[in-house]
Amino acid sequence: MIDFIKDHFWSILIIANYALAISAIVTVLLKNINPTKTVSYIIILALFPFFGLIIYYLFGQQYRKTKIFNRKHIINSNIIQSASKSMKMEGKDLRKINEKLDDKIKLVKLLRASERSPLTVRNEVDILFNGEVKFERLLTDLNNATKHIHIEYYIIKDDTIGTKVLDVLCEKARNGVEVKMSYDDVGSKLTSKMKQRLNESGVEHFPFMPVLFSSLTGKSNYRNHRKIAVIDGEIGYVGGINISDNYVNNESSTLYWRDTHLRIYGEAVKVLQFHFLTTWDFVTEASIEIKDSYFPETICEKDVAIQIAASGPDTDWANIMEAILTAINNAEHYIYITTPYFIPNDQVVTAMQIAAKIGVDVKLIVPKNSDSWIAQHATNSFLEPLMEAGVQIYRYSKGFVHAKTMVVDEVFSTIGTCNFDNRSFNINFEINALMYDIEQSKLLKAKFLEDLEDSEIINLEDWIKRPRFDKLKESFSRLWAPML
Known part of the structure; x- marks a missing residue:
């Protein structure tokens, strides 16, 4: 034998x-x-x-279907149920939102069907452009924390900026502040020395779905791409900026990094807290004590309406993609999209084409030079039919654009972690803030138009004449698009 x-x-x-x-x-x-x-x-x-x-x-493998990410313990918590009830809108709040949104109310209804995406009204926000601005605010808020700090990031590195953040976490933990940190095991890089420091300081930290050579299955694919920080249950951060030197523009930078993040004070932070706790429940593999202090009542005089949309193997639906599609389909005047990775599905392509053909001003910014060869060529394969329908496409040339934003009709805008690709729509854990506010939409629109000045518009006639070999590379890369 x-x-x-x-x-x-x-x-x-x-x-x-x-x-x-x-x-x-x-x-x-x-x-x-x-x-x-x-x-x-x-x-x-x-x-x-x-x-x-x-x-x-x-x-x-389709983990959304197999339900391996059990959230029952967190969802059924009495404290979270109570926090959810406290966010229910009063009649005057709903009337105010109806006046703001006009016929865009369909988008709210879509996500309100999910108990995990309540529409919150009492919020104050600051849009933070680029990493150097985000980290200045984040470090200040971390230093002012008195009760707890909850951090969940795709990338955390103990480089210069990462060490600054981790130093604050260690100091706070030593002074009695509860510090919990979850990081993706594929995206993050923490040395053994830093992990030891975290342990000695009392910082609780766990990797998300550790990838070992002995267990390399689909776990290397379903990554936690979210970027969440919650401080004392009152202040929250969400957006595209990870904790790494790559995201900071300073004298030592070799590449200009254009990114966008969001700081929130108010009710929407409770939803970010909920999503952090569900992840924490999963990575620790143990029951978590949910405290009232995680969901404090906040007094906020601003009224920026926000929904937090999360998607991934722990959600029944592709919530962020559905929200994006609904916003595109309801646009009347303009749609401005910025994304570092544009490998859309057929539904998104068709929606953008239809919008452009009926006269909506549809503009898209993507990087001129991507950090992924195959992603860049796959992106290029989608551009021609969009331009033929009237979509204007720009390639950002000042550096690398990593912002993941969309603004529609000065009414709706979104900032988050979700790219316009299959991986973000269907595979990885993502989270976006959806805002229904004229002032914030105008800010994002102005920044988009400013970014156009650092971008090159693609001319359709010239694009069609690009070398045949480039088209072949694009077609080959597109074969992998469903898996990118």
Whole structure:
């Protein structure tokens, strides 16, 4: 028997590969997912032995359907139920929102169907442009914390800015402030020395879904891309800026980094707190004590209406993508989108094309030079049909644009972690703040128009004449679009 296996080792491996591949293909077919994605997986499984199986097990599993992210303990908490009730709008608040939104009320109704996305009214916000502005405010708020600090980030590095943040966390923990920190195990880099410092200072910290060579399955794909900071339950941060030197523009920067973040004071912070606690419940794998102090009553005189939309394997629906689609479909005057990764699904492409064709001013800013070769070429493959429909596309050339924003008709705007790609829409954990406020929309619109001055518009006629080899690279990269 052993001799037979030795003599036919590779044949046995090939047979085993295709037996598993056939099983995977049947599974993909039965899921009835997007046909393009289905065909992509079938081609890879059929034509690339072994490699195809690796790709499938890394990217093909649907955790939203398998419900491995259990949130029942958190959702059923009496304290959270009480906090949710306290956010219910009074009649005068609802009338005020109706006046602001006019016929954009459909967007609110979409997310209000989810108990996790209540519409909050009593909020004060500051839009923070670029990392150097965000970290100045964040460090001040962290230093002023008296009760608790909750941090959840895709990228936390113990480089210069990261060490400044971590130093404050350690100091606060030593002084009796509760500090909890969750970081994605793929995106973050913390040295053993820093982890030891955190432990000795009393900072509770856990990696999100650790990836080990012995357990490399779909866990390397479903990453926590959220960026949340909650301070004393009153101040919250959400947006595109991770904790790393890459996001700060100073004299030592080699690349200008254009990004956007949001600081919130008010009721919407309770929703950010909820999402942090659900993640914390998952990463610690233990019951968490939910305290009343996590959800304090805040006195806020401002009335910026905000919904916090989260999506990922822990949500039943692709909430952020649905919100974006609804906003695009309801636009009457303009849609201005900034994203570092633009690899959209058919629904988003069609919605943008229809909006442009009926006269809506649709503009898109993407990086001129991406940090991913395959993502940049995949993005390029989507641009021509959009421009043919009248969408104006600009490539940011001052540096790298990482902001993830959209503003529509000076009524609706969103800032968050979600890119315009399949990974953000359907695979990773993402979170966005949806704002219904004229003043904030005008600020984002003004910044968008300012960014256009540092961008190059793509001319359709010139774009069509680009080298055939470039088109081939784009077509090849687009084959991977459902998995990027």
